[in-house]
Amino acid sequence: MSTKNTRVLVLVCSTRPGALGPLVGTWLIETITHRAEELGVELVPLALGDLDLPFLDEEEHPSSGVYRQEHTRRWSAIADAADGFIVVTPEYNYGMPATLKNALDYLGREWAWKPIGFVSYGNTSAGTRSVQHAKQVVTTLRLVPLGATVAIRISDATEQGRVRPNAALAGAAVGVLDELVRVAHALRPMRERDRAGTLPVPLPGSYVRRLVPGDAPEVTVLQRCCWVDEALANDTLAIPALHESVDEVREWLADWHATGLWRDGRLLGMVRARRIDTDWHVGRLAVVPDLRGHGLGRWLLHIAESAAEQMCRRIVLTTGSASRRNIGLYESEGYRSLSHAGADGTMCLTKDTEATSSSGPMGRPALSGSYPA
DSSP states (O other): OOOOOOOEEEEEOOOSTTOOHHHHHHHHHHHHHHHHHHHHHHEEEEHHHHOOOOOOOSSOOOOGGOOOOOOHHHHHHHHHHHHEEEEEEBBBBBBHHHHHHHHHHOOSSHHHHHHOEEEESSSSSOOOOOOOHHHHHHHHHOOOOEEEEEEEEEEHHEEEEEOOOOOOOEEEEEEEHHHHHHHHHHHHHHHHHSOOOOOOSSSSEEEEEEOOGGGGHHHHHHHHHHHHHHHHTTTOOOOOOHHHOHHHHHHHTTSSEEEEEEEEEEEEEEEEEEEEEEEEEEEEEEGGGGGSSSSHHHHHHHHHHTOOOOOOOOOEEEEEEEHHHHHHHHTTTOOESSSSTTTTSSEEEEEEEESSSSOOGGGSOOOSSSOOO
16 A cells, blocks of 8 residues: 555535535544544545536637636645545435536636545435445546445434434445445556656556655665665675665755656666765666566656756766676766775766756656656
8 A cells, every 4th residue: 555645535426405415524524534544644625516617618628728718727726635525425316416517617727536425414325325436437537436425314314403413324434435435445546647647667557757756665674675786796795775764864855856767656867966066966766677678768768867957068977886786777878987985985977967867767858857747
């Protein structure tokens, strides 16, 4: 399971004055908060009426992502930041409220590959026909509806405008959250791949994106996996990458430009770089052992080189003086040794930025500016 926290938007859909929806939403939040804390989930309650969305008034199709109205941009930002949704909805005439349908219709890519659960309420059917109606719509938007639901029959489950304490309903609510978190983690690679941009990648199904402090656990595992060979080749365990804690990795991820190559949620390789004076320092180039020899290290090196800031005059990197495989790669890319092995058993290699190939990874145009998001 992913180590990243999950943000869940709890959307109360009824906008009718005096509706039961806000009370059901309050009951839901109170019921699942403890479990959310255990799972590392951030619950974000939102009343749909507070968005003040008129009937869809955008000229462009939602799939374009071109939003001219401020209320659309605000709704887009809220939905985009969520990893999953729990919808609290009544049933109106065998269907979902028009306000919910309208809110769904406003957006496109913000919904893709995110789970959505339902807490319904009503009389005869406890709102279940509203959920069935909504599921037909959300699947078209590439939302993934959960099997777990909560259905509240108003006459049986409420008293004086409140949801009565009910172990079965509470258990069902926690079950919705548990399933939503599992599905949100499983779908995370799909969401990341969709948002990773169009940079050509060296392996089918992989994608590249900027590494952030939240990736520290995955980066820590990759480092310890990859630098064992470095330690054996140089007969030393005094290698920072082998000993850094997750917190220490998180700290440098905030300061360096670091890029990771991912596939199906697995971090396959990484590289980091930053400017020091007029030098562009590249380091922590790593590829998982089972995929070495496929050109991934060279590709990642090109990624780091192509992001060098304009004022930089040379690219600098360091490796173990006995790391023949690494040195061979760097020399084949035009690097030359700046010094003999130092007291710490490492050697520094450099090349002028003018010597960097004008072609980027896989022979395509080089990137400029910052790393791909």
